[in-house]
Ligand SMILES: Nc1ncnc2c1ncn2[C@@H]1O[C@H](COP(=O)(O)OP(=O)(O)OP(=O)(O)O)[C@@H](O)[C@H]1O
Ligand code: SF4
């Protein structure tokens with residue numbers, strides 16, 4: 001296992017320049033974006049002198065290089081500045097909203113992987129059958145459906161028409177807000193508080209948003225899993241395993257799926273950005289108080305520091321997920337460790 | 339000697355969009371207990387298809403469309419899924435051409451052994467299975483510690499030895515080896531054939547050795563079957579096939595292999611190309627390339643002629 005440890009350490013070290021590049025891109029992009037943050041913040045009709053004074057205050061008149069170093073130094077201290085609109089630290093605003101988004105994304109991802117991989121593997125095993133065609137059709141159709149439309153349909157179907165699932169928010173009115181003060185991850189908080197009524201309420205609120213997110217992305221994984229499984233099922237070692245009398249089901253769902261999982265994993269790492277984008281749309285549809293909502297809200301308010309903070313956090317999430325994916329990759333595939 | 343495998347009038351077809359590939363057509367073949375039968379023929383003549391049919395491992399769209407395969411008197415063609423699975427790896431083993439791709443890269447060698455053993459012997463526990471795998475490796479001349487390695491950490495020759503170990507771990511009595519040495523270099527190949535020869539005695543194995551390398555069969559085989567275009571051209575004792583081949587195709591095949599002697603008159607190459615198995619030539623499949631073609635060859639399939647253990651399908655021996 002010495003090889004694995006060495007691989008993990010190298011991979012973590014490689015993440016540092018990657019994060020550095022991501023942060024630099026965020027810095028550059030936000031500064032070449034059209035629109036002057038200060039004048040828009042002051043309402044657009046403020047006199048020149050007031051604008052100048054505010055710019056001076058915010059340090060925007062310093063040389064760009066100094067601003068850049070200052071920006072990096074701030075991030076190193078885990079400080080993302082202060083909102084331009086509210087008297088509020090950006091870090092605080094984000095910490096309040098981040099758990100909601102992570103919770104939604106995690107559940108969405110679980111649903112996506114579960115549906116996508118199982119359906120894809122099943123379709124590959126039964127290739128060219130009616131079931132296979134049906135699943136492939138599903139994969140294409142579901143991918144083409146816009147997130148908000150699917151969300152709306154699910155809200156109408158399960159929330160309004162059947163009236164069995166809540167269509168907005170993270171909790172119902174009868175749940176005490178104080179339960180959620182520990183981590184902000186409501187599922188975790190309710191379990192820690194042993195409040196199972198609240199846990200049920202939280203889970204039931206997660207159903208529609210996470211299914212919306214999960215279903216939309218499952219299409220990609222259906223197609224990806226199917227394609228990879230077809231390749232793997234043709235491989236010599238699969239025939240060889242069959243020649244040793246190992247049961248077909250075991251070969252498909254244990255052997256072949258593990259082999260097909262490697263490219264799926266890579267895809268997962270690449271799709272995380274898409275998942276985040278999907279989460280933003282889902283949050284809007286379901287009034288989910290997460291990062292997506294925060295982002296949209298602050299775009300309207302032109303709250304540049306908060307926007308910058310949100311984007312940085314998204315970038316860090318993408319970097320972290322790709323790190324985790326690579327580590328899992330090395331655990332699954334012994335060849336990567338060398 | 340008892341007959342272990344009796345293939346009778348076996349036909350295997352691959353329906354594809356332009357027609358049906360008749361990969362194996364009316365094949366009769368018997369394997370006697372303890373013999374090594376070499377199966378030779380050009381690429382595409384149906385050797386692997388025949389080998390795969392014996393374990394019913396044909397990939398779709400391949401299908402056995404007629405005949406029977408009696409293993410110790412039981413017809414494999416008509417067995418249900420459970421019965422055939424209990425034969426695979428347990429009573430009949432098969433090894434393949436490319437040892438580099440025949441082992442699952444994501445599982446350690448011991449895991450692959452244990453899985454195979456426990457599939458067929460539910461009574462054992464993991465440790466007993468592991469011990470058995472260790473013994474097998476020792477027997478194959480591989481240090482047992484290597485059980486804990488992954489396939490990519492081993493050389494090609496070693497992986498092929500592992501493959502045969504996986505094949506023999508449950509003491510089967512029949513081994514189908516489909517070009518087991520094609521991807522090995524000459525020295526490793528010679529070592530592997532020696533090993534195969536040892537194992538054959540040790541395990542009292544009957545071997546169907548598929549190859550297009552006549553040197554291989556010369557070294558190991560007791561008898562040789564020559565296939566051409568999905569059918570059997572000739573079956574006979576190895577010396578007889580090499581000394582006095584009867585079928586014109588076998589004669590051509592033998593004169594097309596170079597030997598070390600420098601005074602060899604000339605190296606023959608067989609004219610023409612292998613037959614199209616979707617529309618095989620009528621009569622004798624070999625007639626478009628044969629230098630002895632007679633009228634009857636063009637429209638009637640040759641019958642089998644037998645001469646003291648030597649069997650040939652050719653009108654010349656009517
Ligand atoms: N999946 C398939 N679909 C269609 N035709 C096939 C398929 N597999 C094999 N065939 C055909 O069946 C015939 C016999 O193939 P087979 O693999 O048994 O030949 P072989 O004698 O083993 O050749 P080689 O020496 O190249 O391994 C070939 O003509 C081949 O084109
Ligand atoms: S049957 Fe006729 S064509 Fe066929 S091998 Fe014999 S002589 Fe040649």
Ligand SMILES: [Mg+2]
Pocket residue numbers: 385386387516
């Ligand atoms: Mg072959």
